[in-house]
Amino acid sequence: MTALLLFGDQLGPHFYTGHDEILLVESAAALRRKPYHRQKLHLVLSGMRHLAAEFPDRVTIVRANTYGEAIRDFGRPLVAYQPGSLAAQRMLRRLGVEMRPTPAFALSREEFTAWAGTRERFLMEDFYHFQRTRFDVLMEGEKPVGGRWNLDAENREPPPKRAKLGVPEPWWPKEDEIDAQVRKDLDELKLPAVGRDGTRRFAITRTEALQALESFVRDRLPHFGPHEDAVLTKDWTMAHSLLSVPLNHGLLHPLEVVYAAEDAHRSGAVPLASAEGFIRQVLGWREYVWHLYWHLGGEYLQRNGFRATTPLPDWWARLRPAMVRAACLRTALEGVRNHGWVHHIQRLMVLGNHALQRGYDPAALNEWFITSFVDGFPWVMPVNVIGMSQHADGGVIATKPYLSGGAYLNRMTDHCGGCWFDPRKRTGERACPFTAGYWAWMDQHEPAVRANHRMGRAVQNLRRLSDLDEVRAQERHREVF
Ligand SMILES: Cc1cc2nc3c(=O)[nH]c(=O)nc-3n(C[C@H](O)[C@H](O)[C@H](O)COP(=O)(O)OP(=O)(O)OC[C@H]3O[C@@H](n4cnc5c(N)ncnc54)[C@H](O)[C@@H]3O)c2cc1C
Known part of the structure; x- marks a missing residue:
């Protein structure tokens, strides 16, 4: 049989x-x-x-x-x-x-292929509208509930002026004798692992996954939206769901997660902006990166539009945050070392942004995210890393690179106040590596991004800089981040 x-x-x-x-x-x-x-x-x-x-x-x-x-x-x-x-x-x-065919995603391969048709650019927002309609999620007839597809404008608040967000704690698993045996076996195997061992923080059985989902939807989803993009040094989970591990291990079906969030909104327990923001991640982004992994194929992994070839530094590859001085980068690397997980904005706007500015090789970076994150798997990474974060695909996924200077990080995190670097400075000993790195990158890649209308203002500002030579020389030799 x-x-x-x-x-x-x-x-x-x-x-x-x-x-x-x-x-x-x-x-x-x-x-x-x-x-x-x-x-x-x-x-x-x-x-x-x-x-x-x-x-x-x-x-x-x-x-x-x-x-x-x-x-x-x-x-x-x-x-x-x-x-x-x-x-x-x-x-x-x-x-x-x-x-x-896998039963792990809402949309089948055939339906995605039909949606993709002859497209060469794949905007997530288009796909997301299609998914909402296809699965009749947060819809009133043919229109989105509340009249808008995307309520992100309400979800971009900076962090509150306190150490913690002040939302209920996430659901935490209790380790058992199976975990104890796994720990013992891994110790004995002496594998070439990175990161710290630590108490298990993610659901890994079906029962645990259902408990984690229920607890998230009841206690934390109502707070998910407003500070979704904010980072607090002392609150590593903020209002995020921590469901990527049980989802990516196939313990939860994405539609049961989506319907749980939709039901909570329809019952009046969760504001629309939070429910919609969360549903967009699971029904939109997650399905989109899965299907594009297969649709774009292995060739996509070799894309390197900015010809970035810097090898990953040892402190990065071996997760050594003590080597880092910039508070945002150090905290993100500490998070990866301690938990194998940091939230979306730390992945995109701190780690990814740094890697882009410093020209890390996109394929090596893709591999680093796969191996260093507890929710990292080959299918989830190329669109997130090669596409969204590094823009190495020349714009197949996103209309512009996710590049930012210290001003963005100062607004959206609480890191800069206590940081040795000054986000307003682009030259001198205290020049923020993100601020100076932003201008150095713009300077280096100006010919490639000049024609991108979304980069127009940045290109104009670059041309107005009086100290560009100094920034250029300083960043070429920067060793301390
Ligand atoms: C550079 C980079 C690397 C990433 N690496 C991974 C990864 O290895 N594994 C992974 O699952 N996600 C990855 N993401 C997407 C996202 O950051 C994580 O899904 C999220 O931080 C996981 O935490 P959470 O479960 O609390 O998510 P929440 O913020 O609570 O979001 C809910 C769920 O939406 C899904 N989701 C949200 N955004 C994405 C996305 N862009 N791609 C795929 N699924 C998404 C996840 O399943 C997540 O559990 C990456 C994003 C970037 C920019």
């Missing part, structure tokens, strides 16, 4: 329902292949072992060096769902495993 092969990111009932025999593989070679964050390795093993413990009669975990060995030793025909990477897809083909 044919058994079902599941990967560690396919752990929910929409994958295993209807299958009596399930194979999971713990591949030593896969764990060792890259310098993954220690907490990411923990989540993958913990998730698979919890599923095996829940269904001992149906699930077998095979420990082997490679998937190929495990599958050959298993010796019976296998079927699998489309995996989350081109590499895994190639492997399944090589091993002769039959592949079925």
Whole structure:
């Protein structure tokens, strides 16, 4: 009889329902292949072992060096769902495993292909309107509830003038004996991991995922919107959901998450701006990056429109925040080291912005995000990193690079007050690396961005700078960030 092969990111009932025999593989070679964050390795093993413990009669975990060995030793025909990477897809083909379309996303591949048609540029907002209509979410007939598709204008408030946002705590898991065994095994394996080990912070069983979802929608979703883009040094989670791990491990279906948020709004418990902002992330962004990963294919990973070739510095790759002086960058790197997670704006406007300004190689950066983040998987990264954050695709995804100076960070974070650098200064010892880096990048890439009408004002301001030579010389030799 044919058994079902599941990967560690396919752990929910929409994958295993209807299958009596399930194979999971713990591949030593896969764990060792890259310098993954220690907490990411923990989540993958913990998730698979919890599923095996829940269904001992149906699930077998095979420990082997490679998937190929495990599958050959298993010796019976296998079927699998489309995996989350081109590499895994190639492997399944090589091993002769039959592949079925994944049940993990709301929109099917065929429907996305029909939507994409002959487009060469893929604006998320267009896709999002399509998704809202297709799944009838926050709609009144053919119109969006409240008359507007996107309420982001209400969701861009700077952080409040206090240390913490002051919203209810996130749901936290309780570790059990399976986690203890995973920790012991990982210690013994001595893998080339990065980041700190620490108490598990993310849901990794179906029961936990449902608890985390319920608690988020009840307690925190009402506060999600207004400060969605703000950063507070002492509040690492703000009002974010922390659901990317259970979503990306396949423990929650995106539509159940979306409907939970919509129901909470319709019951009057959640303001529209918060519900819409959150739903846009899950039904819009998340589905969009998945489908574009397959639609754009492997070639997209090599895009490097700004010819950025700087290797990732060791302090960055090895997660060493003590080497960093800029408070925003240090805090973001600390977050990655401590939790393997920082929120969206830290990923985009601190880490991504720094990498763009310093010309980090986009493919290496893409790989770093995959290995260093607990929710990082190959399919989720290219559109977020190569496209949105580094604009290395020449504008297939976004109309302009997400580049900013210290003024933006000063407005949207509480970091600058206590920082050694001054966000207003672009030259001198205290010149903020983001402010000076912004102008140095604009100067270097002015010919490439001149024609972009959304960059017009920035180009004009660049031409007015009287100290550009000084900025240029200073940033070329900057060693302290
Ligand atoms: C450079 C960069 C790297 C990123 N890397 C990842 C990653 O490795 N894994 C990942 O899931 N998301 C990634 N994102 C998107 C986003 O930052 C995270 O999904 C989010 O921070 C996860 O925390 P949360 O669950 O609390 O999200 P919330 O802020 O509560 O958002 C809700 C959910 O929406 C989804 N979502 C939101 N934005 C995106 C997006 N741009 N792409 C895909 N899904 C999205 C996630 O599933 C998330 O759980 C990245 C974004 C950038 C700019």
